[in-house]
Amino acid sequence: MAERTWEVQPGRTFVGRLEKGSDLVAELERICAERDIRAAWVSVIGAVSHAAYAYYHQGDLRYLELASDTHHEIAGFIGNVSLRDGKPFLHAHATFADEQGACVGGHLLRGITVFVAEFTIREMTGVELVRTFDEEFGLALW
Amino acid sequence: MAERTWEVQPGRTFVGRLEKGSDLVAELERICAERDIRAAWVSVIGAVSHAAYAYYHQGDLRYLELASDTHHEIAGFIGNVSLRDGKPFLHAHATFADEQGACVGGHLLRGITVFVAEFTIREMTGVELVRTFDEEFGLALW
Amino acid sequence: MAERTWEVQPGRTFVGRLEKGSDLVAELERICAERDIRAAWVSVIGAVSHAAYAYYHQGDLRYLELASDTHHEIAGFIGNVSLRDGKPFLHAHATFADEQGACVGGHLLRGITVFVAEFTIREMTGVELVRTFDEEFGLALW
Numbered sequence A, B, C: 001m002a003e004r005t006w007e008v009q010p011g012r013t014f015v016g017r018l019e020k021g022s023d024l025v026a027e028l029e030r031i032c033a034e035r036d037i038r039a040a041w042v043s044v045i046g047a048v049s050h051a052a053y054a055y056y057h058q059g060d061l062r063y064l065e066l067a068s069d070t071h072h073e074i075a076g077f078i079g080n081v082s083l084r085d086g087k088p089f090l091h092a093h094a095t096f097a098d099e100q101g102a103c104v105g106g107h108l109l110r111g112i113t114v115f116v117a118e119f120t121i122r123e124m125t126g127v128e129l130v131r132t133f134d135e136e137f138g139l140a141l142w
Helices: A024-034 B024-034 C024-032
Strands: A004-019 A040-057 A063-070 A073-083 A085-099 A102-108 A115-125 A130-136 A139-141 B002-017 B040-057 B062-068 B074-082 B087-097 B103-110 B113-125 B130-136 B139-141 C004-018 C041-057 C062-068 C072-084 C087-096 C104-106 C113-125 C128-136 C140-141
Touching: A004 A024, A024 A040, A024 A073, A024 A085, A040 A085, A040 B074, A063 A102, A073 B074, A073 B087, A073 C041, A073 C072, A073 C128, A085 B062, A085 B087, A085 B103, A085 C041, A085 C072, A102 C087, A102 C104, A115 C062, A130 C004, B002 B024, B024 B040, B024 B074, B024 B087, B024 B113, B024 C041, B040 C072, B040 C087, B062 B103, B074 B103, B074 C072, B074 C087, B087 B113, B087 C087, B087 C104, B103 C104, B130 C004, C004 C024, C024 C072, C024 C087, C024 C113, C041 C087, C062 C104, C072 C104
Parallel strands: A073 A130, B074 B130, C072 C128
Antiparallel strands: A004 A115, A004 B002, A004 C004, A040 A063, A040 A073, A040 A102, A040 A115, A073 A085, A073 B103, A085 A102, A102 C072, A130 A139, B002 B113, B002 C004, B040 B062, B040 B074, B040 B103, B040 B113, B074 B087, B074 C104, B087 B103, B130 B139, C004 C113, C041 C062, C041 C072, C041 C104, C041 C113, C072 C087, C087 C104, C128 C140
């Protein structure tokens, strides 16, 4: 692999709160699509009433899906936005804490139900991050 | 709920280190208050000698307080600053790791004792994020 | 300790992806060194095939090293770059999730093997963050 490091420019910055009951990943992607945000770094703090996440099996090259109806605090979050199939795609991982403080985490899937979610989206311009399927990884990468 | 997404402008950026023995949340709020930082995104890396955090019970609409005298690494952190009662208020969640690497986490309370804490505060301007009590959630939200 | 809070200026922003099999910490430091990035805030999302991390024993003032050959998702990440021995030094902590979603975490060491790692590096200018050994902490701090 050739080195893949790009210098980018800061674009717009957005801050907001997602509606209770909304789908965390889908809502953030919708907000990006409506504003033509094609590359960004995203942070979220809040709590969810249902968590849907996954672990990528690096040997079998497939996601193992996990879910929990436990109400969780979002105790860690990292995410970015790039393009997949021409649309803004959120790649995000998080840690979820339960009422004893115990944590689970992984790759976020659609189907996470928001209780409260405050977010920031920091757009990056001057780069095209386009996910395409990579056979070696079994993943859509840029 | 009407959609709550605001475009903001980047303001000042601060970096620093909190004093050993200080109260993590209170110190960051003091630093913001002294500089008139009214909205920001915050990140912290370090370790604590006492952790105080909480889980929000979404059914009972109240926080369950948790604490630990275990020394912890801060293994994940997300946080923002907005106004509550006219003063900068830090809303932060974190993951704490112990000497086996095991993690607990949640909503940060006052009473966390800093061992080492390196922080960045990224101010946002052009928006007023004011927390007011929301009966549906039992929380002060913007 | 005198208060250590500095206002800094945003510098360049980089985004990229690390090569599979590379050493996460060493590669990010190399990328910074080649671009003369001397202070930055860093975020990473991805997965690793080997994790190497540590817990700092605050009483004995030494790191306890931990490692795991379990493949992990990076479920939380915080990090910054400053100078140590005249070179860019990455101080990063992370949370790692396994196939049940269970999390471990701590201070990142060299020896973490990348599966996929998408990163952003946000340079800060107008400050010199130089790590020097602090006897009270047993750590190199700025």
